[in-house]
Amino acid sequence: MSETPLPGGFVNAVVRVGDTVRRVPGPRAAFVHHLLRLFERHGWAGAPRLLGLDEQGREILCFVAGHVAWEEGQPDDVTSDESLARVAGLVREFHDLTAGTALAGDGEVVCHNDLSPKNTVYRDGGAGLRPVAFIDWDIAGPGRRVHDVAHVCWQYAGLAPGADPEEAARRVRVICDGYEAAGRGAVVRREVVPGVLWWQDRCRRGIEADARAGLPHAVRLRAAGVVEQVRAAHDWVARHRGVLERGLS
Structure with missing residues (x-):
């Protein structure tokens, strides 16, 4: 074929x-x-x-049929509060499925570790596009719930230059509320924003190190300006950390 x-x-x-x-x-x-x-x-x-x-x-x-949000410009449904809450609900579902399993090991759950709209399939079930599945599980591994939640906040709430800090804080709260509503127990909210900063620093350093080692994917990412984009996102979150954390308190 x-x-x-x-x-x-x-x-x-x-x-x-x-x-x-x-x-x-x-x-x-x-x-x-x-x-x-x-x-x-x-x-x-x-x-x-x-x-x-x-x-x-x-x-x-x-093949999981639907709309994969890998381009920058996306329909409003992809970035709606309903989609944010459903993304968080899907994360809660697989976290709860893996909690206490051998795959989670010493971790709370198995984390996807690369959650973003580009790794999400959306489908219209009659109320607009909503997330139905995650793809690209290559770097999944044992971890803490808040690690994936923080990554979701970074990638889906648009925590980067150009965002309105108050609106970003509201979207982060929608994500955390959606995660908690989908299961029993709360996410550790005081760790969400530090988790975003940790991910951004880790991502930037990882790309830089792999590019220096000559790994083709990292060289392409560096050439595409991703290192600078992640550094700018980290600086933006650090600058507006107070607003983001107040929105979760």
């Missing part, structure tokens, strides 16, 4: 073949495969199903 390249990937070439997606397994493929099978056993539809490996050794995943 013919192969159609799918857009958006900096690290891995991904193609669609019929109703499947093919991609080269990442270095932590065994862990990710166990995780995807756990989701399947529980009937959770928020991640692709793993179907095996093809003759080239690539992963075969079911």
Whole structure:
């Protein structure tokens, strides 16, 4: 069958073949495969199903139909409060599914560690586009709930230069409220903004280190100006930290 390249990937070439997606397994493929099978056993539809490996050794995943928000300009539905709350609810669902499992190890849960609109599939069920699944689980691993929540706040609430601090703080609160409403127990809100800053610093340093080592994906990211963008986002959050934290108190 013919192969159609799918857009958006900096690290891995991904193609669609019929109703499947093919991609080269990442270095932590065994862990990710166990995780995807756990989701399947529980009937959770928020991640692709793993179907095996093809003759080239690539992963075969079911194609999750919908709108992937990988471009900068997006429909209003993608950035609506309803979508923010549903993103947080989906995160809560897979966190709760993995809490206490062998995959979570010493962590609270398994974290996705790369949640963003670009790794989210949206679908219109009659009330506008809403998130239905996350893709690209390559760097998932044991962690704390607040780590993923902080990453969601950074990526989905638009915590970067050009944002209105008060509106950004309100959107962060919508995310935290949505996470808490989807399960029992609260997120540690005092750790959310420090978690955003930690992620931004870690991301920038990671790209810089990998680019110096000559890793192709990091070289491309650096050339695209991502290091400067992340540094600017970190500076923006640090400058408006008080507003963001007051919005969560």
